[in-house]
Amino acid sequence: MAVTRVRRESWQGQVAWRKTYADGGHRRRIAALRWIARRLGANALLAPMPLSPELACRTEQAMINRLAALGANVPPVLAVGDRELLLGDLGPTLAVVCRAEPDDDKRSRLVQLGLDALADLHARGGYLSQAFARNLTVRDGCVGFIDLEEDPGTTMSLPAAQARDVLFYAHSTARFLCSQPGEHARLLKAHLERETPEVRTEVTRTASALCWISPVACLFGERARGVAQALSSLARATA
Structure with a gap:
């Protein structure tokens, strides 16, 4: 599963966030959670399959585009790389x-x-x-x-x-x-x-x-x- 690192940057005078995807994660834990979810019949807890850094990056772009098309407030994608995105700021969590x-x-x-x-x-x-x-x-x-x-x-x-x-x-x-x-x-x-x-x-x-x-x-x-x-x-x- 890909892990992510996020750092704050300035882009055209505004706050932006550079999100980098890397190899890593907890594959065994995810496999265990998927097994437990199936045993319990808890479909909503069935964790998605682990992704490579490149696929996780593309998945985030696709999710952002899909939600934006629905009118949701998602960060603008300012720049794209194979394993990183530069995203706009939406404020504090x-x-x-x-x-x-x-x-x-x-x-x-x-x-x-x-x-x-x-x-x-x-x-x-x-x-x-x-x-x-x-x-x-x-x-x-x-x-x-x-x-x-x-x-x-x-x-x-x-x-x-x-x-x-x-x-x-x-x-x-x-x-x-x-x-x-x-x-x-x-x-x-x-x-x-x-x-x-x-x-x-x-x-x-x-x-x-x-x-x-x-x-x-x-x-x-x-x-x-x-x-x-x-x-x-x-x-x-x-x-």
Whole structure:
């Protein structure tokens, strides 16, 4: 699987990001995750196959072009190489903005903003690579999508790929609302009502398959507890 390195540059007086793709990654871990996903019947967690640096670079270009054609806010491609792209800047990530926001209600609105962006993208027939909060950006109330070097649509159906977005977003945002019991589940439940029945089915199936992890994860570190919080919210949202 290709790994990526990103460095900040200046391009025509503006911020740009040079993304370089290289050999590496965790092939055995991905193979294990694919095996587990199949055993659980969790289609939305079936990780895409590992890609060479060149193919990962071309995949990101294709994903950017596809999402741009759907009207999504994606970084402009400023320059292209076999193993690198120069991309425009879309602002800070949603994760960074949420971590810096001390107000509970404003954090909730930020999480809702990301859900609104996903709902709009899914309604247009789109999906992301990995819809973690670190791969969404926020600038002037507008959400953007970055880090698009894998295409889940190569290994799963459209509903599963869109369910994957919901699951990854839920996983990465639960910790921002831990001071507001029930708020994360409420937002997810409202969001799922905007998704298609097929997407809701995929999310429900996966949340059910993973429900046993929640009480175990609570016993470990902060990252594991974040997983437990996300699974608890998903269980309540899909009940």
